[in-house]
Amino acid sequence: MATTSSPATTDLPRTPRDLLPVFIAPIIALVALPLVGSPTTWVTLTIAALAMGSMIFVIASGLTLIFGLMDVLNFGHGAFIAIGAYMAMTVLVPLSGWVQSDALSLNLAALLLAVIAAMIGTGALGWAFERVIVRPVYGQHLKQILITMGGLIVAEQLIHVVWGGDQKPMPLPNGLRGAITVGDFALEKFRLLAVAVGLTVFIVMQLVLNRTKVGLLIRAGVENREMVEALGYRIRQLFVGVFIAGSALAGLGGTLWALYRETLTAAIGGDIMVLVFIVIIIGGLGSVGGCFLGAILVALMANYTGYLAPKIAVASNILLMVAILMWRPQGLYPVARR
Amino acid sequence: MSEPLLSLEGVHTHIGQYHILQGVDLVVPRGELTVLLGRNGAGKTTTLRTIMGLWPPSRGTITFDGQSIGGRATPDIARLRIGYVPESMGVFADLTVAENMRLAARLGPPDAARLDWIFGLFPALKRFWQLPAGLLSGGQKQMLSIARAIVEPKALILIDEPTKGIAPAIIEGMIAAFKELKRAETTILLVEQNFRFAASLGDTVAVMDDGRIVHRGTMEALAADSVLQTRLLGLSLAAHQ
Numbered sequence: 001m002a003t004t005s006s007p008a009t010t011d012l013p014r015t016p017r018d019l020l021p022v023f024i025a026p027i028i029a030l031v032a033l034p035l036v037g038s039p040t041t042w043v044t045l046t047i048a049a050l051a052m053g054s055m056i057f058v059i060a061s062g063l064t065l066i067f068g069l070m071d072v073l074n075f076g077h078g079a080f081i082a083i084g085a086y087m088a089m090t091v092l093v094p095l096s097g098w099v100q101s102d103a104l105s106l107n108l109a110a111l112l113l114a115v116i117a118a119m120i121g122t123g124a125l126g127w128a129f130e131r132v133i134v135r136p137v138y139g140q141h142l143k144q145i146l147i148t149m150g151g152l153i154v155a156e157q158l159i160h161v162v163w164g165g166d167q168k169p170m171p172l173p174n175g176l177r178g179a180i181t182v183g184d185f186a187l188e189k190f191r192l193l194a195v196a197v198g199l200t201v202f203i204v205m206q207l208v209l210n211r212t213k214v215g216l217l218i219r220a221g222v223e224n225r226e227m228v229e230a231l232g233y234r235i236r237q238l239f240v241g242v243f244i245a246g247s248a249l250a251g252l253g254g255t256l257w258a259l260y261r262e263t264l265t266a267a268i269g270g271d272i273m274v275l276v277f278i279v280i281i282i283g284g285l286g287s288v289g290g291c292f293l294g295a296i297l298v299a300l301m302a303n304y305t306g307y308l309a310p311k312i313a314v315a316s317n318i319l320l321m322v323a324i325l326m327w328r329p330q331g332l333y334p335v336a337r338r
Numbered sequence: 339m340s341e342p343l344l345s346l347e348g349v350h351t352h353i354g355q356y357h358i359l360q361g362v363d364l365v366v367p368r369g370e371l372t373v374l375l376g377r378n379g380a381g382k383t384t385t386l387r388t389i390m391g392l393w394p395p396s397r398g399t400i401t402f403d404g405q406s407i408g409g410r411a412t413p414d415i416a417r418l419r420i421g422y423v424p425e426s427m428g429v430f431a432d433l434t435v436a437e438n439m440r441l442a443a444r445l446g447p448p449d450a451a452r453l454d455w456i457f458g459l460f461p462a463l464k465r466f467w468q469l470p471a472g473l474l475s476g477g478q479k480q481m482l483s484i485a486r487a488i489v490e491p492k493a494l495i496l497i498d499e500p501t502k503g504i505a506p507a508i509i510e511g512m513i514a515a516f517k518e519l520k521r522a523e524t525t526i527l528l529v530e531q532n533f534r535f536a537a538s539l540g541d542t543v544a545v546m547d548d549g550r551i552v553h554r555g556t557m558e559a560l561a562a563d564s565v566l567q568t569r570l571l572g573l574s575l576a577a578h579q
Binding site for chain 2: 229
């Protein structure tokens with residue numbers, strides 16, 4: 001539409017770009033370099049952090065949108081992580097021939113099938129979870145916390161019933177074991193894959209949010225749900241779609257997380273939820289970009305302190321959150337309304 | 339007076355434990371600009387929100403173009419071609435002006451000719467087309483909010499206090515824009531505190547107090563009667579000037 005494309009004046013106000021938070025990650029990495037001492041170890045830790053951050057982002061991105069769009073505090077998100085991982089394991093175990101094959105194509109085919117099963121399964125579960133558990137408690141935060149935590153407990157117990165309560169091995173495809181050597185640096189293959197998956201999810205989400213009408217609706221709904229409805233859009237249907245997509249992403253993230261650890265228990269989801277909540281709080285509730293940056297920061301902090309001062313590794317992310325919230329109380333990239 | 343496009347009969351609205359609307363009877367004639375006046379807290383904003391379904395009526399009937407809309411969901415009411423400009427303006431601050439307009443054009447991309455017409459009414463919007471709406475001034479946000487409501491042809495537009503906190507120069511531009519909308523025979527229900535602004539635009543007027551309509555008539559008659567203005571509003575048009 002010619003009319004709308006070129007408001008050609010040279011003195012238009014510039015859109016301010018808030019890049020300051022982006023520099024925190026490289027600053028943390030550079031500060032850690034002399035403390036770690038060995039560049040090889042530093043690269044290994046940094047790649048591990050990027051991989052971990054990518055996986056946390058995949059898990060947290062759906063949750064931040066669910067909170068932003070409908071003010072729903074879903075403590076049951078951990079259930080989708082765990083069930084996604086178990087579903088992937090259920091597919092990978094009978095495909096052990098493909099998993100252990102020397103052919104990378106068979107390895108990746110097995111992994112793809114596992115991921116598809118995990119995402120479809122957790123997406124369907126997310127649909128049911130929204131209808132049965134979340135829908136009756138819209139707008140009631142205390143009840144949301146209680147009932148979604150209850151949902152998480154029920155899901156964990158169902159995992160015990162279906163898959164047993166013992167720790168299970170998660171078969172990592174053969175072709176993803178080991179490392180690629182670049183000069184003096186060894187880059188683990190699975191970690192590189194995790195980074196690639198995280199970046200792909202981030203790019204696809206940015207494209208959907210910024211280039212499509214559905215994305216516009218999600219961004220607008222996060223900011224002012226009531227006004228979106230007053231424009232004639234049925235936002236509840238949109239929310240169900242976002243809930244399903246967020247649950248499916250949790251299933252994908254759970255699969256990656258279990259492959260990373262190579263073991264899984266029913267508590268795998270609940271264990272990582274503390275980090276996930278830290279990520280969405282410091283990123284800015286409802287902000288996908290903030291969530292990505294927050295995930296990278298949390299992972300960098302966890303990996304560097306885990307190596308340098310293991311005793312404070314758990315507390316380091318709480319300190320990071322406190323520091324960021326003192327600087328920016330609404331998070332790194334707050335959504336306008338919040 | 340033209341036939342009614344919108345009518346409220348005995349409408350009550352409760353918000354929590356508070357009984358805000360206490361039997362509102364209101365008629366909005368087709369093709370006219372009806373002004374809803376009243377003191378702060380009289381129930382004007384609640385009336386608009388009840389019509390839009392943002393707060394459901396607890397009693398009474400709301401009829402729009404021959405069909406009952408009381409208690410319907412907000413999106414279904416909006417889809418009857420009812421535009422809404424809230425007091426808070428409701429612009430999406432993180433979205434650009436272009437994205438705000440694109441979102442408001444629910445049925446498809448905004449029509450180029452209509453967009454040109456809107457740019458004629460609110461030239462600033464063209465200038466700031468690619469700027470995030472959060473960076474606009476209060477007056478520009480109000481222009482965007484109104485432009486969004488008219489980007490597609492509407493049967494009725496509900497506008498809540500468009501002049502609140504807006505500079506006089508922008509209010510003059512707004513008066514011109516509303517006159518243009520009236521020429522296009524758009525039906526408007528306007529909540530307003532600025533009596534001079536209301537008097538320059540209104541065809542009919544209703545005055546609210548304590549959740550009820552306490553006066554109905556033509557704006558011309560109210561504007562000419564300073565005693566009535568003082569009794570209903572506590573201030574006359576002369577005092578505004």
